[in-house]
Every structure is written in structure tokens, then in C-alpha cells.
Amino acid sequence: MYDLIVRDADVLQFDGDTPVLLPRHSIAVSQGRIARIAPQTIQEPARETIPARGMLAIPGLINCHAHTAMSLFRGVAEDVPIEAWFNDYIWPMETNLTAEDVYWGALLGIAEMIEAGVTCVADHYFSIEAVARAVEETGLRAHLAPTIFGGPDEEEHLAQAVAFVARWNGAAEGRISAWLGPHSPYTCTPDLLARVAAEARRLGVGIHIHLSETAAQVTESRALYGETPVAVARDAGIFESPTLAAHVAHADPDDVAILAAHGVAVACTPKTEMKLGIGVAPVTALRAAGIAVGLGSDGAASNNDYDMLEATRLLSLLEKHRHGDARVMPLGEALRLATSDGARALGLGGVTGELREGLAADIALLRRDAPHTLPVHNPAATLLYSARADDVDTVIVAGRVLMRRRRLLTIDRRRVLREATRRASRLIRRSPGRMALYPAHHG
Ligand SMILES: [Zn+2]
Structure with missing residues (x-):
């Protein structure tokens, strides 16, 4: 049994510096890693399945x-x-x-x-x-x-x-x-x-x-x-x-x-x-x-x-x-x-950064159904020149889903926004002390 299957996404890989798109592929995840990327629906059972038809799967x-x-x-x-x-x-x-x-x-x-x-x-x-x-x-x-x-x-x-x-x-x-x-x-x-x-x-x-x-x-x-x-x-x-x-x-x-x-x-x-x-x-x-x-x-x-x-x-x-x-x-x-x-x-080559079997399941899924991304003639161009951060729908790190349908699953978003805003106002008072002097060796 797989831990997770991302079903029917368009998967972005690279052949050297050339982007390669695998249309309607499924990504199976086991123990935090990408176990399989296959061009059809993977039949084996999984604890969790994310339908991703129409979405672009990219390395996080x-x-x-x-x-x-x-x-x-x-x-x-x-x-x-x-x-x-x-x-x-x-x-x-x-x-x-x-x-x-x-x-x-x-x-x-x-x-x-x-x-x-x-x-x-x-x-x-x-x-x-x-x-x-x-x-x-x-x-x-x-x-x-x-x-x-x-x-x-x-x-x-x-x-x-x-x-x-x-x-x-x-x-x-x-x-x-x-x-x-x-x-x-x-x-x-x-x-x-x-x-x-x-x-x-x-x-x-x-x-x-x-x-x-x-x-x-x-x-x-x-x-x-x-x-x-x-x-x-x-x-x-x-x-x-x-x-x-x-x-x-x-x-x-x-x-x-x-x-x-x-x-x-x-x-x-x-x-x-x-x-x-x-x-x-x-x-x-x-x-x-x-x-x-x-x-x-x-x-x-x-x-x-x-x-x-x-x-x-x-x-x-x-x-x-x-x-x-x-x-x-x-x-x-x-x-x-x-x-x-x-x-x-970062010394993490071969660990993360690509959607390949054996690497960490660090994946982002992007929607492409908004006016600013359609039509998709060139998926890599859509990603680099048209997509916005808000188009990210789902984020997975080491096989764990951290965001799904834009809802953060490991962060209490409302509490973080409130607490950070509250603290920020106190911090902007400029104290007489300082961490260092720039450039440090002057004078
Ligand atoms: Zn810096």
C-alpha cells in the first residue's frame, strides 16, 4: 500500500536543461519518497489520493x-x-x-x-x-x-x-x-x-x-x-x-x-x-x-x-x-x-529538487484554469511567465501534505497572522543598540 498517490497530473521533469512534460501521470509516494511515476492510473491502494487532473506537478x-x-x-x-x-x-x-x-x-x-x-x-x-x-x-x-x-x-x-x-x-x-x-x-x-x-x-x-x-x-x-x-x-x-x-x-x-x-x-x-x-x-x-x-x-x-x-x-x-x-x-x-x-x-542534489523515483516527495501542484494561465500552449512558459503564487493548490513535503486546496494543514493560519502582526508593531522601534556596523571596519 502506498502512503499517497497524486493522480493524473501533468508532471514536469527535465532532460538536461530542457523541460519535459509527462501528461496525465500518477505519482505514488511511499515512506516520504517518490516510489513510482506512471503514465496511467496506479491501481494499487493508497492511504490518501489526490486527484490532480489538469494540474501541473512540479518539484517543490x-x-x-x-x-x-x-x-x-x-x-x-x-x-x-x-x-x-x-x-x-x-x-x-x-x-x-x-x-x-x-x-x-x-x-x-x-x-x-x-x-x-x-x-x-x-x-x-x-x-x-x-x-x-x-x-x-x-x-x-x-x-x-x-x-x-x-x-x-x-x-x-x-x-x-x-x-x-x-x-x-x-x-x-x-x-x-x-x-x-x-x-x-x-x-x-x-x-x-x-x-x-x-x-x-x-x-x-x-x-x-x-x-x-x-x-x-x-x-x-x-x-x-x-x-x-x-x-x-x-x-x-x-x-x-x-x-x-x-x-x-x-x-x-x-x-x-x-x-x-x-x-x-x-x-x-x-x-x-x-x-x-x-x-x-x-x-x-x-x-x-x-x-x-x-x-x-x-x-x-x-x-x-x-x-x-x-x-x-x-x-x-x-x-x-x-x-x-x-x-x-x-x-x-x-x-x-x-x-x-x-x-x-544546498548539498541536497539527489535528495530533492526533481520529480524522480527515489527522491523525496517534495511536490507542488498548480492549477491552470484561470484567465492569466490559459490557454496552455507551453506548460513551462505558463509556469515561469504566467503563473502566480496563488495558483499553487497543494504542497507536499517528504510525502506529507502541508497544503490542500490552498488550506494550510500544519499551520494555524489565523493565529500566526494575528500573533505576527501584534509583535511586529513593537519591533519597529529603533533601539540605540545595533547588531553590527556596516561596513564593519569603517572608523
Ligand atoms: Zn542575506
Whole structure:
């Protein structure tokens, strides 16, 4: 007996970068994994059956870089440059956060992600245990990195991060993976980065870090250390463990070679980067160099939503615009960034990110019966350029149904909305304290 059968969906797979549609196929799920994908109705019994005629089954979307609990800060710092964004708004406000705030903010963000077909998020934040709790309860898959800042408390941050990884890596029936999260080379000294790198090697886990977000960070790094943030991270030994580098909007050819040689993956967050005007990673060039690239949202204080269909669409348009060539970043390549390539960037290739037998049953079902999606001449184009987050009907993670007919099954939606809204108003008071100073080494 199967645990679950999704019946008669149009199933999206990929042959290399070419999207392939399996029309009216059924997906059978057993023990959290895809046991069978068959072109007819599977006759064996199942505990649960989801009729999906007319719906598109896609691999659950993967958000490769987020600060999920920053949902509480949605819209607090608009139309300001990154220095003011950090120093005048975000860091003074984040000092107000308690672990309970982070928990409710994470629930708000997770609710939004599930409703948008996201099944896995790579989160980088402090009070990360609260995020882990929210992930465990809601059934999402997550890749969690406790943020480590340099400064007087850095030893404590590092010790807490190490304890978190030891406790949570592999937790929640294997849905949670835990890596270390040094914030960046501009907030951590090379010495601290080296200590984090040594702990990652000892624990056998990877590192999730912000790298080369702005041109100013690169200039600053060259002035201080005589090399780029990418080279600083390499020299500290960060890349000796699997590494996920967020942003990398400003990488020179030497940086790209270093990243490729060490197998460093990049999480590009196009909406945040465009909105702050800081530059977007040259994704096509990074991919051409063999670098695994995934897409992220970053926090909702800069991205304002956790809609990965939107992120994928923006990135595709941006690459076509950058190259002045409509052939750049075709449908399949773009869609893989948010699915299988994203999984690979998180070290979860072969675990999730594709609808194939043996992989985790992380699936989103989308309706295509609204004016904005009809007619469906090209299912991949409908998905990338026409579909909206609201078209997601059903979301399944590790074989468990988290949303059905747009109703969240593991989250008390009304309570989360009420509690998050209540907490948010207190948080926007800007305290005199701050998490850090941007750029950290000025003055
Ligand atoms: Zn970030």
C-alpha cells in the first residue's frame, strides 16, 4: 500500500536543461519518497489520493537564501541605500527581537512560502533554534545556518552555533540540515572566519555566508586585506567545506575561478539586489564556469515577499536584459535554478529538487484554469511567465501534505497572522543598540 498517490497530473521533469512534460501521470509516494511515476492510473491502494487532473506537478521550489523571520520587518526600510538600510533600520530593529519573535516571524514566512509552493528554505539567522522549531512543526524542509557575527560576543556566537549544528543536523526526520553561518567577511575578522572553518571541518558540515554583495565591500576588502572577500574567505579555509555563498554580485574573473575550483555554490537573490541597487550575480557566467547556482529571496525586509516564482521570473528577465539576447536563460535553465540546481547548491542534489523515483516527495501542484494561465500552449512558459503564487493548490513535503486546496494543514493560519502582526508593531522601534556596523571596519 502506498502512503499517497497524486493522480493524473501533468508532471514536469527535465532532460538536461530542457523541460519535459509527462501528461496525465500518477505519482505514488511511499515512506516520504517518490516510489513510482506512471503514465496511467496506479491501481494499487493508497492511504490518501489526490486527484490532480489538469494540474501541473512540479518539484517543490527551493529558496536558497532567506532570513525567514524578517517577515516581521516587511516594508520598514524602503528606498534607502544599503548603508542606511543596515545601520539606520535593520540592525537597530533586530536588537529588539526575542527568540519568540523569531519563532512567530518564521511561522509567518513559512506560511507564505508553503502557499507559494516552496518546500525547502535555506535560512541564515540568529535565534535559529526558534526557526528550527517552526520548521519541525510545520513539516517544511530546511537548511539552517546560525548567524555568527564578529565582535565581543563572537566566542559565544560560535559556541552556540556549534551546539545548534550538533543538535539539529539531520533532525525532523532528516528534513533539517544544519551548517555554520558566519555572517560575512565584512562583519567577521579573518581570524574568526578561520575558527568557524575549523569547526565546520570538525563537524563535517558546510558553511553558508554572505560574500561580495556590493562593489563597496570589495573595495573595502582590498584596502584592508589586499584581496577580495572571496579570496579572504578562501584563505581563511572556508571553502575547504561545502560552501553556499549568498549574493556574490561582484566577482572578478579570479573570484569566479576560485569559486569554481572549490565547488562553492552561489545563492542569487535578484529582487533584493535590484531593489537595493547593489548589483545581481552574473548567473549565466557563473553557470558557464560550472558553479552551482540557486535562487533566494533574502529577508522580507529587502525582498518583501517569499515568492520564488517571482524570483525565478525576475532572474530570467534580468539575464536576457543583461545580455541583450532573448535566447539567454531559457525556460528550463531558469526553472532548474529554483528546483534541482537549488537543491545541488544546498548539498541536497539527489535528495530533492526533481520529480524522480527515489527522491523525496517534495511536490507542488498548480492549477491552470484561470484567465492569466490559459490557454496552455507551453506548460513551462505558463509556469515561469504566467503563473502566480496563488495558483499553487497543494504542497507536499517528504510525502506529507502541508497544503490542500490552498488550506494550510500544519499551520494555524489565523493565529500566526494575528500573533505576527501584534509583535511586529513593537519591533519597529529603533533601539540605540545595533547588531553590527556596516561596513564593519569603517572608523
Ligand atoms: Zn542575506
